[in-house]
Amino acid sequence: MNGEGKDIKKISNEKNAYEPVWSPDGKSIYFVSAQNGTPELLQYNISDSTIKQITNISSGIDAPVISLDGNLVAFSTDVYPECGSNDECNKELDSASGSGPVQAYVADHLLFRHWTEYSAGKFTHIFIYNIAEKKYTDVTPGDYVSPTFMLGGGVGYNFSPDSKELCFVSNHDKHPEASTNSDLWIVPVTGGKAVDITADNKAWDGWPVYSPDGKYIAYRTQVIPNYESDRFRLALYNRQTKKTKIITEGFDNWVDDFKWSPDSKSIYFLGEVEGYEPVYKIDIESGKITPLTKDQSVLGFDIAPDNNFIYYKASLVNKPAEIYALNLSNKLFVRLTNFNKKIVDRVDIRPAEKMWVNGSDGSKIEVFIVKPHNFSPEKKYPLILNVHGGPQMQWMDSFRGDWQVYPGAGYVVAFPNPHGSTGYGQEFTAEISGDWGGEVFNDLMNVTDALEKLPYVDKNRMGAMGWSYGGYMMNWFQAKTKRFKCLASMMGIFDLKSFWGSTEELWFPNWELKGQPWNSDEYKIFSPSSYVKNFSTPALIITGQCDFRVPYTQSIQYFTTMQTLGIESRLIIFKNDGHWPDFVKSMPLYYDAHMDWFHKYLGGDPAPYDVTKLDRNVIFKNSETEGETK
Numbered sequence: 001m002n003g004e005g006k007d008i009k010k011i012s013n014e015k016n017a018y019e020p021v022w023s024p025d026g027k028s029i030y031f032v033s034a035q036n037g038t039p040e041l042l043q044y045n046i047s048d049s050t051i052k053q054i055t056n057i058s059s060g061i062d063a064p065v066i067s068l069d070g071n072l073v074a075f076s077t078d079v080y081p082e083c084g085s086n087d088e089c090n091k092e093l094d095s096a097s098g099s100g101p102v103q104a105y106v107a108d109h110l111l112f113r114h115w116t117e118y119s120a121g122k123f124t125h126i127f128i129y130n131i132a133e134k135k136y137t138d139v140t141p142g143d144y145v146s147p148t149f150m151l152g153g154g155v156g157y158n159f160s161p162d163s164k165e166l167c168f169v170s171n172h173d174k175h176p177e178a179s180t181n182s183d184l185w186i187v188p189v190t191g192g193k194a195v196d197i198t199a200d201n202k203a204w205d206g207w208p209v210y211s212p213d214g215k216y217i218a219y220r221t222q223v224i225p226n227y228e229s230d231r232f233r234l235a236l237y238n239r240q241t242k243k244t245k246i247i248t249e250g251f252d253n254w255v256d257d258f259k260w261s262p263d264s265k266s267i268y269f270l271g272e273v274e275g276y277e278p279v280y281k282i283d284i285e286s287g288k289i290t291p292l293t294k295d296q297s298v299l300g301f302d303i304a305p306d307n308n309f310i311y312y313k314a315s316l317v318n319k320p321a322e323i324y325a326l327n328l329s330n331k332l333f334v335r336l337t338n339f340n341k342k343i344v345d346r347v348d349i350r351p352a353e354k355m356w357v358n359g360s361d362g363s364k365i366e367v368f369i370v371k372p373h374n375f376s377p378e379k380k381y382p383l384i385l386n387v388h389g390g391p392q393m394q395w396m397d398s399f400r401g402d403w404q405v406y407p408g409a410g411y412v413v414a415f416p417n418p419h420g421s422t423g424y425g426q427e428f429t430a431e432i433s434g435d436w437g438g439e440v441f442n443d444l445m446n447v448t449d450a451l452e453k454l455p456y457v458d459k460n461r462m463g464a465m466g467w468s469y470g471g472y473m474m475n476w477f478q479a480k481t482k483r484f485k486c487l488a489s490m491m492g493i494f495d496l497k498s499f500w501g502s503t504e505e506l507w508f509p510n511w512e513l514k515g516q517p518w519n520s521d522e523y524k525i526f527s528p529s530s531y532v533k534n535f536s537t538p539a540l541i542i543t544g545q546c547d548f549r550v551p552y553t554q555s556i557q558y559f560t561t562m563q564t565l566g567i568e569s570r571l572i573i574f575k576n577d578g579h580w581p582d583f584v585k586s587m588p589l590y591y592d593a594h595m596d597w598f599h600k601y602l603g604g605d606p607a608p609y610d611v612t613k614l615d616r617n618v619i620f621k622n623s624e625t626e627g628e629t630k
Contacts, residue, residue, distance in 0.1 A: 023066060070131075145171070212263070355369060365416055382598070384462075419439045486597060488539070491544065497527065539562060541558055559571040
């Protein structure tokens with residue numbers, strides 16, 4: 001491969017093709033195609049370039065996993081539990097639920113809607129399809145979701161090396177909306193009784209991966225029940241002794257993706273550390289952890305069969321993602337691709353500079369700063385402070401479009417990792433729970449103090465923006481400080497009490513706010529709605545009508561309050577989007593709305609066009625509601 005795409009072969013003309021998976025023998029590639037509306041599994045034969053359809057099920061498939069003998073395919077799909085693998089039954093119930101003049105959702109239990117969709121009586125189940133016999137088997141029957149939903153994706157099930165057993169993740173607690181107790185279960189590939197192998201741990205267990213020799217199942221685990229941001233550790237389940245052991249207690253940050261070495265003697269994993277995501281290696285016997293990459297944000301990796309190389313995708317703020325190879329013998333690495341050379345050569349893609357600021361309790365707070373394109377040290381620039389969501393996550397030194405959009409329009413942009421961020425030890429991460437508007441707010445004020453002293457920052461032209469928890473923090477800024485000329489709050493919480501009653505994953509507010517509204521004062525103390533008399537800063541407010549995590553009514557309450565008080569504000573509701581706007585359809589308006597807002601109050605470079613002059617139909621145009629106006 002020459003790195004510029006000239007040697008890349010297109011294997012499919014399918015417009016909606018995704019989730020490619022190599023066959024175990026390396027002779028074909030499986031992938032999911034939704035070309036005809038329903039996602040199905042297709043197989044591309046490398047020798048003759050032919051494609052054939054493998055599955056045919058009305059509910060469609062997701063996340064295919066191929067057994068090592070190549071005979072079985074495991075996939076997840078949403079079905080009515082009373083129908084199981086009876087496709088005709090599922091089609092009949094689907095047809096019945098969509099017919100007649102009355103349409104309604106009926107619920108007898110919580111978690112009846114999740115993320116952006118109503119369950120409508122369906123549960124996600126794992127099916128195994130026998131390719132030779134053309135037979136489907138529902139191996140996770142019942143009124144349970146299997147695998148458990150994982151934000152950002154991840155491994156929900158895997159075959160054993162001998163292709164006789166499947167390990168999957170499922171939460172069988174009575175109240176899954178308030179419990180993070182997902183367990184690992186094993187079941188024969190032919191179906192039958194599933195066995196819970198992590199029942200002793202009442203916290204989260206997931207991401208099962210068998211060792212190549214079949215001795216272990218490695219998995220990610222947490223130890224604090226109902227705390228979704230507890231440290232993710234790496235654990236081993238010994239299939240002979242039935243015992244489990246955590247092997248990364250000495251690593252005080254989150255373990256993300258991981259892979260077994262081909263010889264089953266070690267595991268490679270990604271860990272979040274101080275704004276980067278390096279690859280680490282842990283020896284199974286000694287527990288020794290060795291960093292393999294440094295100061296890179298690795299986005300995905302794999303191990304060569306000979307265990308001599310790691311191939312990985314990585315980026316930095318000023319370097320869009322490319323593929324690299326690390327030689328494990330001499331620790332030298334080489335960049336294999338150069339896909340983004342043309343744009344890097346043509347565009348002034350700005351790097352991130354790092355600054356450390358004293359936090360509210362003496363902790364060091366890391367801040368990434370991206371200077372404007374064509375930066376001149378002789379000029380002073382307006383500043384945008386961007387607060388991340390989560391709140392338990394980290395800004396990374398990794399390429400992002402918005403880290404260049406705003407600098408491209410003449411702004412200094414700062415991305416801090418205050419209390420609650422990952423990558424700085426679990427204690428630092430945990431300190432935000434029960435203190436949403438406390439130390440983290442003080443951290444951000446200290447960061448702003450340091451930023452406004454920079455010689456190239458105009459302290460009289462500072463704005464702030466944030467998404468999700470970052471949106472909440474913008475609303476908290478509205479209540480607690482007047483130092484910003486304008487704010488932009490996306491998918492943010494305004495009233496904590498009504499948020500508890502309308503969100504879907506109750507374990508989150510139950511832990512973060514230390515109870516429910518009737519037994520915890522934090523719902524009043526840390527709610528921006530409690531300090532309406534302090535409001536005065538102009539605010540752009542953006543939300544998604546299909547956001548069940550932070551329901552869009554939170555933004556409507558905020559906008560209604562701002563308008564009633566006579567404070568300049570603008571509300572944008574993306575009709576068909578959830579907690580994140582659609583990248584292709586909605587993000588252009590999202591960026592232009594921000595540019596228009598910041599230009600108005602901070603005076604950056606001229607906006608591409610005035611969003612106030614847009615045909616309001618554009619807000620709601622999409623494939624389903626073309627031209628509809630609200």
